[in-house]
Amino acid sequence: xxxxxxxxxxxxxxxxxxxxxxxxxxxxxxxxxxxxxxxxxxxxxxxxxxxxxxxxxxxxxxxxxxxxxxxxxxxxxxxxxxxxxxxxxxxxxxxxxxxxxxxxxxxxxxxxxxxxxxxxxxxxxxxxxxxxxxxxxxxxxxxxxxxxxxxxxxxxxxxxxxxxxxxxxxxxxxxxxxxxxxxxxxxxxxxxxxxxxxxxxxxxxxxxxxxxxxxxxxxxxxxxxxxxxxxxxxxxxxxxxxxxxxxxxxxxxxxxxxxxxxxxx
Ligand code: MLT
Numbered sequence: 001x002x003x004x005x006x007x008x009x010x011x012x013x014x015x016x017x018x019x020x021x022x023x024x025x026x027x028x029x030x031x032x033x034x035x036x037x038x039x040x041x042x043x044x045x046x047x048x049x050x051x052x053x054x055x056x057x058x059x060x061x062x063x064x065x066x067x068x069x070x071x072x073x074x075x076x077x078x079x080x081x082x083x084x085x086x087x088x089x090x091x092x093x094x095x096x097x098x099x100x101x102x103x104x105x106x107x108x109x110x111x112x113x114x115x116x117x118x119x120x121x122x123x124x125x126x127x128x129x130x131x132x133x134x135x136x137x138x139x140x141x142x143x144x145x146x147x148x149x150x151x152x153x154x155x156x157x158x159x160x161x162x163x164x165x166x167x168x169x170x171x172x173x174x175x176x177x178x179x180x181x182x183x184x185x186x187x188x189x190x191x192x193x194x195x196x197x198x199x200x201x202x203x204x205x206x207x208x209x210x211x212x213x214x215x216x217x218x219x220x221x222x223x224x225x226x227x228x229x230x231x232x233x234x235x236x237x238x239x240x241x242x243x244x245x246x247x248x249x250x251x252x253x254x255x256x257x258x259x260x261x262x263x264x265x
Contacts, residue, residue, distance in 0.1 A: 003069050005076070006046035007053030012038030015106070015260035016082035017251070018070065019045050020090030022112075022149075022238065023180050024141055024172035025165075026052030029087075032244030033251070040252045040261025044082070046073055048093065050176025061182035067096035074104055083258065085109025085202070085251075087240055088212065089180065095190040098197055107258050108197065108224075109251060111204040112237050114212045115190040115220050126185040130178035141169050141177065151208030151236020161242060194223040201227040202254040206235030206242060228254075 009027050011034040021029050027045040037043045048066055050056035059065045070093065074082060083106050086094040091113025098108060118126070132140040146169050154161050194201070201224035205217035214231055221227035230250035235242040255261055 003059070003065060003072055004049050004055050004057040006049065006069050006073050008044060008046040008073060009034060010042060010044045011035070012040070012042045015041045015255055015258065016077070016079045017041045017043055017109075017255060017260075018074070018082050018084045019043065019109070020048060020070065020084070020086030020093050021045070021051065022087045023089035023184065024051070024138075024145065024177050025168045026171070028052065028168055029238070029241055033240060033248060036244060036248040037251060037255075041083075041255045044073075044077065046070065048090070048180075050173060050179055056173075056176050056179060061179045061186065063092055063096040063183050063187050064100060066093045066183065067100050070097055071101045071104060080104070081106045083107040083109065083255065085111065086113065087111040088113050088237065089184060092184060092187050092190075095193055096187070098199075099190070099193045102198065105197075105199040107199050107254065108201045109204065109254065110201065110217075110220060111247075112206055112209050112212045112217075112239055114216055115194055115223065116216075117187055117189045118185055123185040126181040130181040133174045133177045133181075137174055138170050138172055138177065141172065142166060145169065148211050149237050151206055151234065151242055153208060153234040154236060154242045158242070165238060165241060191223050194220060194227075195225070197224050197226075199226070200254070200258065202230065202250065203227060204230045204232060204239060204247065204250050206232045206237060206239035208234070208236040209239065211237045
């Protein structure tokens with residue numbers, strides 16, 4: 001397989017934990033995880049193709065190629081098996097990796113994401129966004145995507161966090177945004193993948209997430225044979241950015257369960 005080489009930021013030592021970012025962000029979103037988890041595990045945060053420092057490549061839009069990029073990153077790092085997790089789009093890529101490369105997984109983290117495929121209406125919405133972004137640039141995302149990403153607590157009380165996320169959204173490249181929208185639109189239902197998983201699964205969700213709400217996360221944790229759920233208070237869809245300490249506590253407890261570091265208090 002060809003694929004692209006993912007630009008990656010890493011921190012820490014020990015059990016490898018790969019974290020895949022949300023749409024339309026980059027590995028910059030995991031700053032607080034690289035800082036806060038480096039003393040319990042090796043945090044590896046790639047930019048998915050087309051975002052941050054990674055090129056888009058020539059492939060047709062598909063989560064399969066994104067998952068294969070991550071498997072190749074593990075090869076490059078000399079890592080046989082890792083905990084792999086992702087938030088929202090990163091979660092879709094993680095579930096695709098579970099389907100295509102199940103032998104690479106020590107554990108799985110699915111944050112603020114959905115195992116179901118898009119209904120028809122959502123698929124055509126994505127096509128509209130792809131067209132609009134290619135025509136008008138990322139201001140379309142600030143108008144149509146940004147408002148749903150943050151929870152009401154962050155929107156009401158944390159202007160610094162909203163401003164940071166806005167900056168990350170504006171930095172996305174329109175061609176990559178359109179490509180990723182089309183890749184996500186084509187994704188299949190992943191509930192059977194979750195039911196067949198051998199590895200332990202941690203599902204995390206912000207209690208104010210309206211894109212992938214708590215009931216959706218609960219169903220995913222139930223579907224996995226070895227699933228557990230962590231609900232993050234006062235966080236919306238970007239729980240890792242909105243409440244990083246609570247997010248990191250959930251990840252570090254999971255890593256400790258898997259024999260990694262000791263859980264943070
Ligand atoms: C994300 O945060 O990655 C997006 O909400 C994913 C999506 O558009 O389904």
